[in-house]
Amino acid sequence: MKNLLLLPLKYLLGLLGILLISCAPILFTPGQLFDFRLFFLTCWQVLKELLNPAAWQLNYRVPGTFDTIDVSFSDYFTGPYLYSMPILIASLLLALLLSFILAVMAMLSKGHAKPLLLQTTKVLESFPDFSYIFLIQIAVVQFYAVTGLLVLNFYSLGDALVYLAPILCLSVLPTLLFFKLFILLFEAEWKRPYFDLAKAKGLGNAEILLKHCTSNVLKSLFFQSKSIVWLTISSLLIIEHLFGINGILYYLRSDFSPIGITFILVTVFTPFFLFYSLAELLINKEGTERNAIFGKFNLSILDVIQLRSLISRLFRRKEVLNPIRRFLSFFGKRLKITIPFLIVLGLFSISVGYYLFFDDQVGQTQYLYADDGGMLSGAPHPPSSELPFGTDPYGYSIFQQLLVGIKYTIAITLIIATVRVVAGYVFGFIYVFYLNNKFRKAVTSIADGMHFLPLSLLVYVLLVPILIGHGEWTTTLTERLAIQVLIMALIVLPITMSSIGNEMNETLKKDYVQSSVLMGGSLIWILIKHINPQLWPKLVLNWTQHVVQVLQMFIHLGILSIFVGGAKAQVDSPRLIPEIYELSGMIAISREAFLTQQFWMILPPIFVFMLLIYCFNTMAEGMAENKQVPAVSKNEEVKSIQQATDLESPNFARLKERNQLG
Known part of the structure; x- marks a missing residue:
């Protein structure tokens, strides 16, 4: 009952986040950069309009003209909204069904069928989501050339609405992700004692899988599906753009005002928020609770004795060399991580070499x-x-554009992913140790709400006033790059802070960590000696996942003509001139290549993105399989326990000191 009463509060927190994001472009308007007074005035004006149902309307630009008309809420809801949302929901349901069938077939298969399916899934997952449109179109065209039958329409014109093609294209990526998730959950269930008991009673694998394992994995699947829904909503916007669907994205770009942005984001956020929130109440989800021991002890930030111990360990030659040796040994023995790492490093080095020897020349013919x-x-x-x-x-030249752009794509992607993880770590520490339960629940509510908003759309909304220039720039290239990095990194801060904070909290529940607290361990000592060794492998794995997500986001932004470093609009041409050559800028002609079937213009950058995504996915998989990363030994937890119970450790020295003072 208490959780039901808190549901409206969580919804209001989600609406507050949408309101702030929708008005944030005001802060980056040329000539009014970071004008917070105007920002809050705009927020207040939008809030008043939201409270007045008579003001709920959008401005719709008539296709092919410059005329605009006002569109009421009912017209928007019954028209483009009910065109886009059924495509999204049908794609998710189709993905869930197909992934379940494939997972069951893989689990019941024998020989090399299962590894082959998993390897194929990893390769297909490396494809940028919009590239499936080209693959399906090529297949349909070839089928039409052979049989004379056109089985799919790929473009929406006038009253001729397309459904099947966008549903199929949008369902590919969630099918792959759901399939991998099903496999992981099914394999975990097969290791449980009840599986051996059922086998002993004579039940077959198929019966156990369908009658027992499936019902057990559905709950975990439900909670972990939020991230998949999050990615699918972002992909919907690109599908709409490439198929010419006048749906949610078209209305957003037609009415790029704070009230219009807020209105559209609320309509996307509300149904998914209600569905997941009500379902969680029905199945009684248990939230992550703060460890009780840290509510009873006032821990100092750092103890003098412990500081002396940390410094002495830092300057020991053995302690300095061991991480380096472990790092080199780690890459030397794990080809699944070393080979993709060398591929990425090689691509980056070639691009840098092209700059050093040819000054990034791009020829025009x-x-x-x-x-x-x-x-x-x-x-x-x-x-x-x-x-x-x-x-x-x-x-x-496309070849020369690739040589120039690879280094910028890789470097900026790694910077954004690193800022995300570092900021998540810092604020995760604050989240665990310094926020009370009310603030923690508020952060968790905002993070949960972020899963129901299209991330690419949020970034697009914030970057448009910064990266599209009309006339002379009011900011430098360095300033635009810095702002873009911060926006793309901090937009997911509530999610990264919550996830890393919860990982820290899980470590705090271990017995040896609680023993260290009882013996006088300070916050910094616990963080460095106990939390970090356990958290480091997960942070590196999280970092690689963010790299892949940023690469996908660059592709989405490129399709929407948002380029790294910005681009200038022209009066006499629809073309935007990018400030620097970068791979996502080459994706901007995807729609033209899609319509004219001049695929050579788009296949090279798609292949490079595929290669980068595949390499980072392979590295993440290798790290997950080894369950450790450089500078983390297999006996780290045993060492932590020994340090917590060592009579000569700084913890015990501090405890003795307390007893003497008492």
């Missing part, structure tokens, strides 16, 4: 001529001996 002077072709040129990967519509 408008026309190709024959030996007799006749014109062979105009841009875009297909691949040839002179142009290995062809050119884009403006004649710029």
Whole structure:
């Protein structure tokens, strides 16, 4: 009953977050940068309009014209909203069904069928989500060429609405993710005692899997499905753009006002929030609780004796060299991590070398001529001996753009992922040790609400006023890059803070950590000697996952013409001129390549993104399999227990000192 009463409060916290995000572009408007007074005035104005149902309307731009009309809530809801949401829900249901069937087949298969399915899943997962549109289109076109039957329509024109093609394309990625999740949960169930008991009674694997394991994994699947839904909602926006669907994204880009952004985000957030919140109440979800021992002891931040011990250990040669040796040994013995790491390093080095020796030159070829002077072709040129990967519509070499852009994509991606994890770690520490239960629940509510908002859309909303220039820039390239990194990193801060904080909290529940507290361990001592060794492998794994997510987000932003470092709009052309060549900028012509079937313009950057995603996914998988990373030994927990109970440790020295003073 108490949780039911808290449901409206959680919903209001989610609405507050949406309101702040929707008005945040005001802070980055040229000439009014970080004008917080205007920001809060805008928030107040939007809040008043939300409380007035008569003001609930959007401005809709008529396709093919510059005319706009006002659209009421009922028209928006019955039109584009009920066009987009059924596609999203049908895709998730189809993905859930297909993934369950594939998982059951994999678990019941014998021989190499299961490893083959898992390896295929990992390869397909490396494809950018929008690339499935091209693959399915190529298959449909080839089928049409052979049979004369057009089984799918790929573009929405006028009243001819498309459903099947976007549903199929949108369901691919969640199918792969649900499949992997089913496999992990089923394998965990097969290790439980009841499985051996059922086998002893004569039950077959299929019967145990369907009657017993399935019912046990559904609860875990439900709670872990939030992240999959989160990614699928972001992918929906790209599917809408490429299929020409006048849905949620079209209305957002047509009415890019604070009230319009708030209104649309609320309509996306509300149904998923209600579904998950009510379902959690029905199955009685238990939240992560703060460890009780830290509510009873006032721990000092750092003890002098412990500080002396940490410094002495730091400057011991053995303590300095051991992490380095373990790091080199780790990469030397684990090819599953070493090979993809070297591939990424090699790509980055080649791109840097191109800058050092050729100054990032990108050639432009408008026309190709024959030996007799006749014109062979105009841009875009297909691949040839002179142009290995062809050119884009403006004649710029795709191969040279790749050589220039790889280093920027890799470097900025790694920076964003690192800022995310470091900020999550710092605020996770505050979350665990310094926030009371009310604030912790508020942060958790905001983090849960973030799972029901399309992340790419939020970043798009915040970056538009920064990265699209009209006339002269009011900010430098360095400033724009810094702001973009901070926005793309801190937009997920509530989620990273909550997840890393909960991981810290799990470590605090271990007996040897509580013993260290009882013996006088300070916060810094507990953090360095007990929490960090257990948390470090998970942080590195989390970091690689954020790298993959940032790469996917760059692809989404590139399709929406948001480029790294910004781009200038032109008066006489719809083309945006990017400030730097970067891989996501090459994705901006995806829709043109999609319609004209000039796939050579888009396949090279897609392949590079695939390779990067595959490499980081493989590294994450290798780290998860080994359950350790550099600088973390197998006996770390045993050493922590020994340190907590060592009579000569700083903890016991402090305890003796307390007894003497008492």
